[in-house]
Amino acid sequence: MEHAPDLPVAVVGAGPVGLAAAARLLERGLTPLVLEAGPRAGSAVRAWGHVRLFSTWAELTDPAAEKLLAPTGWTRPDESTYPTGGEWADGYLQPLADALGDHVRYGATVTGVARAGRDRIVDTDRDAQPFAVHAVRADGTEERLLVRAVIDASGTWSTPGPLGAGGLPALGERAAADRVAYRIPDLADPAVRARHAGRTTAVVGSGASAFTALAALADLAREAPGTRALWILRRGIGAHTYGGGEADQLPARGALGLAAKAAVEDGHATALTGFRTAAVERDGDSPDSPARLVLVAEDGRRSEPVDEVVALTGLRPDLSFLDELRLGLDERLQAPVALAPLIDPNVHSCGTVYPHGAAELSHPETGVYLAGMKSYGRAPTFLAMTGFEQVRSIAAALAGDHEAAARVELTLPETGVCGGTGLTGGTETDTGTGTGTGTGTEQSADTGGCCAPAPGLLQVGTTARSC
Known part of the structure; x- marks a missing residue:
């Protein structure tokens, strides 16, 4: 928002993609404000901290973040080794959050985002208004924060898919919650x-x-x-x-x-x-x-x-706190409409997705982006490296560098197998562990193809996550 250059950019979530977004924004001369519901960086990653990722350290750190960490004396662990989620959080995410300092707020749960003074119905002067982010602190205090843009990198960890094959809890599932x-x-x-x-x-x-x-x-x-x-x-x-x-x-x-x-x-x-x-x-x-x-x-x-x-x-995105924004989401995947065709498991059965950025992640509501695992909605095979590329492009777009925003700066690994014709009866999305990022969603399509574990997924799980 050119009319509000002094306002920060809100980043929801201090996970791998949210913290990378903050580093990229600082690199572009913009001010990030990272709002993390948990008490530490990478709270969701820590929840599956016992799981070893199946991406190496070389694929789990963002270049801009490494530049920010360099003056602190941080060195990347052996890039050929595979960390657990806990090691990733302690050895990279927390030091990065510490380097970001006051740009990160812990214990801040975002409960709503809207245009200031405009619900989703109102057109008049809409794009000229900043965003109002409502958050609740750990002590119950409510906040209203004005920001120039919003990057939602809150992931999907908090909303796992149910047992029921139709996407709803199976009958008796809630009653059996203890088991x-x-x-x-x-x-x-x-x-x-x-x-x-x-x-x-x-x-x-x-x-x-x-x-x-x-x-x-x-x-x-x-x-x-x-x-x-x-x-x-x-x-x-x-x-x-x-x-x-x-x-x-x-x-x-x-x-x-x-x-x-x-x-x-x-x-x-x-x-x-x-x-x-x-x-x-x-x-x-x-x-x-x-x-x-x-x-x-x-x-x-x-x-x-x-x-x-x-x-x-599998996991699915929590969109409830974005209800007053005009999002353009695919009706199947709950992913941005321009991104959905690239990742739709009804069509694709391969483990790679063409790198993408701000153009594919934009919405009718200018200045709002879903990034990281949340951008994939219910689709599978999200890579940490994909998330880093997403926020590099988004930060460039917010800074007005549209040439850099459109440029592709990432080559993704492949599963090595390809086949099938997409879904043949539904998805079993799996957020696994062992992602290159360690907490995201790794969904595997119910197909005869290869939509199972994808390269470097940003998943959430236990022993081996992709990222």
Whole structure:
């Protein structure tokens, strides 16, 4: 907003893409204001901190951020190694947030964004108004902040997909909440380990997060007899079920799929295919023993009784606090309309997406951008490197450098396999872990193609995330 040059640019979320956006804005002479709901940088990444990414350090840091960190004495860890989410947060995200100093506010939950004095109906003088960002501090204090532009990099971690195959919670899913988890279990935690050791766990999903959970449960089974996984897939098992394998240009991601395959072939996991969950029922309630759960498919099939359910069916964006803005979102993916055709799993079955920037991420509401994993809506295979390129372009556009904003400065790795014709019956989005970024969404399409773990996904998960 040329008429409000002194106002900051609000960045929602102090995760990898949000902090990279702040670094890029500073590089362009603009003032960022990062609003983070958590008490530290990378709060969502820390939530899956036990998961090892399948992108290396070389793919997990933004160049502008590294320049900002250099005077602090920070050095990038061995670029050929694969950090866990916790290592990524402690070794890069927190130092970057510290270098940004007062540009980052913690404990600030954004509850709404609008044009100042204009709800979404009003046209008059709309673009001349700054944005009003409403936030609630950790102590309950409400704030109204005026900003010149908004970059929403809040991700999708807070809104996991349900068990129900139709996108709604399965009947009984809420009632079984004490036995249903939506994250990759941290089996190093004694309490979590006790819930799974010697018991049967249903793992629902077909992406990198599901692979991670299956591999972890297989490891546990070798130490705790009686530990089993029941793998629930909405599709059958085919040539590309386990991803790119040795052909994947991200070797650690390919290895993750192979580990899941080994879990099945070694008998630690049993696959239940073509199973679209419609209901969750309790089996054998009694005062003396906890009830087990049975999943019921839309076709009436019933699973064997299980003790725990891990639903890794993807993440979706929380758009509620953007309701007063005029967003242009695809009706299927909830991604920006110009970006959606590039990432739509109904059409694409490959693990790469052409690099994109401000032009594809813009909305009818000038000055608003969804970036990072949130920009992909419900689509799969988001890469951390993609997010860094997005915010480089957005910062250039906000600074008025439209030539730089339009330029492509990124080459992405490929899965190494390609095939299929997109969705054949729905998606099982998986936010996995092991992303090049470590917390995002890694959704795998319910297809015969290769839309499973994508290169360097910015996911959220446990053992191996893509980014």
